[in-house]
Each structure stands twice: as C-alpha cells, then as structure tokens.
Amino acid sequence: MNAQPTDASFDTRQRLIEAAILTFAEKGFDGVGIREIALRAKANSALVTYHFGGKEGLYLEALRYIFNRKACHVAELAAAPRFEGPGAREAAIQGLKSHIRAFMEDLMACDRGPDPLDEAAMALMAREMQAPRPVSSALLMEQIRPHVEHLMHCLQVLRADLTTDELLNMGMSIQGQMLYFRNSLGIARLIRGNPNYPEDLEGVIRHFTDFSLRGLGIPEAFPQSRN
Template identity: 75%
Template sequence: MTPAFSQDTRTRLIESAILHFAAKGFDGAGIREIAKGAHANSALVAYHFCGKEGLYLEALKHIFTRKACHVAALAAVPAPGTPGAREAAIQGLKDHIRAFMEDLISTDRSDPVEEAAMVLMAREMQAPRPAAAPLLLEQIQPYIDHLVACLRVLRPDLSADDLLNMGLSIQGPLIHFRNSLGIIRLIRGNPDYPEDLSELVRHLTEFSLRGLGIPEAFPQPRS
C-alpha cells in the first residue's frame, strides 16, 4: 500500500525516512532513495536536517510526538510505608501493563508509515545509536519510573538492580508480544488477534503478579 504522505516537503521527507530506515536500517537507507520516496530533491535533506543523522533523529522525534504515552498519564504511586501504598501499587501495576499494551498495540495497521514506525522503534531499542540515546531514554523514562515505583512498594526487599531486573522481566513479554505479533497470529491462525486486548492484559498481569509473589492479588480458594 502506498502511504498518503503529507503535502509539506519536510514532513514527507520524515515519513519517507521512517519507511526506509525501518526497512534497511540507518546504514542501508540512502538519502537519495529517501528523497525520491518523498518526491523531493535530495539536497533538501541537508537543508532541513543538516544531513542523514539529523533526519534520523527527526524521524524518531516525529514518531514519539505522534505516539500516545498512556503510562505517563497514570496516577503516581504512593511512597513505601504510606497507608494504602501496597493496594495502590497492585492497582498501579495492573494499570501499567494495560497502558503499556495500549501504547504498543495502538497502531493503524492500514498506515504503512505507522507500521514502519513500530519496526524502527524496535530496531532502535535493540541497538540504540549514540546520537539517539538521550532522546530514547527521555521517552522511556516514564515507563521506568512508574513501574519501579510500583515494584519498590511491592518488593521492598529488592535492591535497585533487582528492581530493574524485575521490571525488565515484566516488560519483556509485553515488548516480545508486540515485536512477534506476526508469528503469534500465524501460530493462532488468526490475523486479527488480539481482538480483545483486555483478556491478554489480564493474562499478562496475572503472570507478572504471580512472578512477583503477590498472593493477595488473587482470590484465595475456600478450604
């Protein structure tokens, strides 16, 4: 499907860059082919972005600007020891997983640029470019801060390193699900999976809470 590029030349270059960087990576994508895809003169890359590296950074900024961050809108978790903090942290973790999955899945599959944006983000997460590292850290900081705040209340016995490891263990399956969505749909024989995101979120939340060892999060069987 041919993407419906913007009428603005600068934006067209960014959208074309997202498609080409996602498909070929930074080194594989050429300025001329990006400009050609945007129906623009390649000299405009230097004019608007000071070169290929600048265009790459602007492509990432464009993605972040367009992408909602539901996690950033979640309520703050009370400090450890505060009355009701544990209950709030359990609810906070549930909300975090739901919001994180909404952020990962909320992509218009009919828009090639949006799909390419998710591919480019996955590529950048795996091997961040030095110039893009500060921008990337700025964008993921709300996810780290909120999740660690929940875990600090739920598992006060863990060190700072262990809290980060536990957070990675929770977020890892969520990111893997999004990055492997194509093969997951093939395995299930369902190109529209997941139709009901809430059921998937329920499973991931229960899996995470059990891994954390939070028994009060689940109904206890009657004796």
C-alpha cells in the same frame, strides 16, 4: 540546515520525516538511501541535507517525531503522584495494572486505528532499542526513563523486601514479555495460523497483568492461594 521551518517547507519536512520512519523501520538506517526516502516523500533528495543537515539528522528528527506524536498513556501515568501511606499497596497494584494496560495500548496503537505509520514507528523504536546508535541513545534514554521510574516505583511499593537489582529484574520481565509480544507479532500470527491475532487484545492484556502480578509474587493474583 535551516533554523526554523516556515509554513512553506513544513509539508515537505513532514513528508520526509514520515517517509523516513516508514523506510528506516523497514530496512534499517544503513539499508536505506536518502534517494529512496526522498522518492517516497515525493521530494528532492538534496532536501534531506537542506532541512535536516544530512541523513543522520533526518533519522534523529524521525525519532523525535515519533516521541512527540505518541501522546502516550504511559506518559500520563509516569506523572502520577507516588503511592504513600495506607492504601499504598492497593494503589501500587492498580498502578501496575494501569501501566500494563497503557503500555499495551501504546504498543498496539489500538486507539488510533491501524495506522501504518504507528506500526512503523514502533518497529523503528524496536530496532533502536536493540542496536542503539550513539547519537540517538541519549534521546531514547530520555524518553524511556520516566516510564521505567514509574514502573519501578510500583514494584518497589509492592516488594519492599527486594533489592534494587531484583526489582530491576522484575521490571525487565514485565516489560520484556510485552515488548517481545510486540516485536514478534508477525511470527506469533504464523504460529497460531491467525493473521488477525490478537483479535482479543483485552485477553492479552489480562494475561500479561495476571502473569506479571503472579510473577511478581502478589498473593491476591495467585489463583491457588486466593481463597
């Protein structure tokens, strides 16, 4: 593995990484050979060991590439200040709404157009989340933690009466519906008989927002008790 890539090797490295994302996402780590990746990247398979130290090194670098590439909206929110004092509750509601919107927009990568690489990157992250490799679980945790903490902060402000465990359950339900939505897009399109679903992402975001606020137990979001 070389120390720092030069301009000459940068293109090859990038092509290998992108081919790795596409192919790993499609078939999983064990379902792909480095020859297949190298062929897709129009590079020699020996370069995988040369540039990344091996197949696993390429896999790790692919994950890092995904994390760095996705200048997430969620990441910006995670850096927001804490909600305190009067108006904290309203701010937390707005923060939760923003989180759901940002997370959905990140999930769908809707602001960069339909990019197959983004699509594959999310599929690969989904694989990694379900069956985390020991070597990459730390990388994944480091990436997810700030988002989790920001969401948990919103929830804690909104439901100060709940225990930490109950708050984690709330967060799990909120994140779960969105991540499952992303993971099962293919099936959902089949069930609805609509290959373009969701045409109305705004409607889906609105649904997740309302469902989450009600599920969380926010009175303002509950239609029957609103008036």
